Amino acid sequence: MLIMNKDTDNIDIINEKLIQFLEQDATQSSQRLGGKLGISATTVRRRIRDLKKRGILHLVGIVDAEKANYMLPIIFLVDAEYSKIDSVGKALARYPQVRLLSRYTGRYPLIATAVFKKNTEISDFLENVSKTVPGLTQIETLVCLRPIKGGFSII
Numbered sequence: 001m002l003i004m005n006k007d008t009d010n011i012d013i014i015n016e017k018l019i020q021f022l023e024q025d026a027t028q029s030s031q032r033l034g035g036k037l038g039i040s041a042t043t044v045r046r047r048i049r050d051l052k053k054r055g056i057l058h059l060v061g062i063v064d065a066e067k068a069n070y071m072l073p074i075i076f077l078v079d080a081e082y083s084k085i086d087s088v089g090k091a092l093a094r095y096p097q098v099r100l101l102s103r104y105t106g107r108y109p110l111i112a113t114a115v116f117k118k119n120t121e122i123s124d125f126l127e128n129v130s131k132t133v134p135g136l137t138q139i140e141t142l143v144c145l146r147p148i149k150g151g152f153s154i155i
Helices: 013-024 030-037 041-053 082-093 119-132
Strands: 002-004 057-059 074-080 098-103 110-114 136-143
Touching (some): 041 057, 074 082, 082 098, 082 110, 082 119, 082 136
Antiparallel strands (some): 002 057, 074 136
16 A cells, blocks of 8 residues: 655656556566666666655555454544544544544544454444543444445554
8 A cells, every 4th residue: 555645746757657556566576667667677666765755655565354354444533622633633543443543624623444353342442432532522433344446554
């Protein structure tokens, strides 16, 4: 899985194509990527190193939730008192089950993706969070029934 920062103004067409190929399969060799892009393997490695150094590109592994005996990710739509949105986010980020947490515009200022092995763990998590996170006003839970495109990094 690739995680990109928003600094896309400095990405040329070759880096853009390189990123697309890595999104399809990040284990491809520099030689293979270079062949697809019409550049040398050394240039591919240099470009990847540069993108990583600039914080634009991060290569991470994706775990298959079902094969790893995890449930599919749970999405939490989180509402909080306006003045405490950041502190609620920081509190939620401390939970190891929370794998992705971002601040958004719209109805729910925080959206988190978390994973659990058992339904009881979800219930325990919600009960604990609702009791211990000051400023939290509401959590709506979405259960992924079946992924259609893409994946989630869960471990």
